Each structure stands twice: as structure tokens, then as C-alpha cells.
Amino acid sequence: MEREVGWAMILLVLLALLLYSVLGIGARQDARSPIDYSAHIIISADPSFFGTPLNVSVQMTCQPNGANLTLDGNPLAYATNVGGGGILATISPPAGVHQITAQSGPCRGSLAFTVLEPQCHDGEQESCENGPGCSGTQTCTGGEWGGCAAPPRICNPGQKVSCPINSCVFGLTYCNSCGTEWSECTAPAEQ
DSSP states (O other): OHHHHHHHHHHHHHHHHHIIIIIOTTOOOOTTSOOOOBEEEEESOSSEETTSOEEEEEEETTOOSEEEEEETTEEEEEEEBOSTTEEEEEEOOOSEEEEEEEEETTEEEEEEEEEEOOSSOTTOEEEEEOSTTOEEEEEEETTEEOOOBOOOOOSOTTOEEEEESSSSOEEEEEBOTTSSOBOOOBOGGGO
16 A cells, blocks of 8 residues: 555656646746747738738737737737737738737737839830840839840841842841841842
8 A cells, every 4th residue: 555655646746747847837937037028020021012912920929819900000900819829910001111010918019111102013014125226025023123025036236148139139138236136128239
């Protein structure tokens, strides 16, 4: 019987140590380690463009169940915890500089970000200059104009090639300065 009581005491001591180390039951906050009450906010893109929804991710170090979100000091929403102390929200603010704040009790964090007016609409194209006197095309992607893409080169600038004017007369055609097209075939006397 004494042996069984001894094993029972050992098991109780091990259980108490396990609860103390894993769950922190009975543990006191160390005065040298202050509690971190910050909130870390991440948005999907900065700067972003007006009309593009932004995903907001908030990580609260004090692990609340949710937080009040404000945009420029105005209540935006109460976002609930999606697990692991993380909070997700989607916003679509107007163009300008903004501040989003997350707060729950003593936990607080804020982030400034910029929303721009888009320069163009996705897929839109316009002509552009790709070197002196050479035209190209630029395409809108993500609200911004891409680089100026030249048409494919088909010849070397200034190159001349003989060409038939009719069955008896040959002329010359010249490659333009961009290397993108040939001139009309003209008789040598007309040049």
C-alpha cells in the first residue's frame, strides 16, 4: 500500500510540474519582462490604387479575440480573430494617405499607407515613343503604364534592298531608322 501511495505522490508531482511548465498555472509575470501590447498591421500593397481592395492582416501579441479597426479615426469594423492571434479584414479606401488602427484593450497598433489614383485601366494600350522618331505601344498593368515596347525589328536601320518595280525595272527600298518597316520601292532616278 505504501508503494502505491508513493507512486501516486510521484504522479501528482509530475502532473503539477507539467501544468506549471506548459500552461503557466501558478507562474508569475517576471517584472523584468513587460507584456508586449503592440499590434502589428500588414496591408497587401503600399502604395495601392483606388478601387483595388486591400487585405489587412493584424497580429496582436496579447492575443485578443478581436479588435476594433479604424480608418483615419473613423470606426471601420470589429474584426474577429481567425486563429493564432491573427485578424483579417478587407478595405477599399479612397485615394489619399490613410492611417489604419487596430485596438483591443491595451493592445494597439497603427499603420500609415497611401492609395493612389490609377494612371490607367488594366489592359488599356496607348502609343508611345521608343527612341527618336520610333513608335511603340505601352500597356496598363495594375493601374500603371508599362514600358514602351517597340514593334518587332524586321530590318537593319538604313539597309537598302533591290526590289522589282515591274518585270523590266528594279528599284530600291530602304529600312526606316527604327528597323520596323521598308519604304516603297522606288526607281533609282526618283530617289
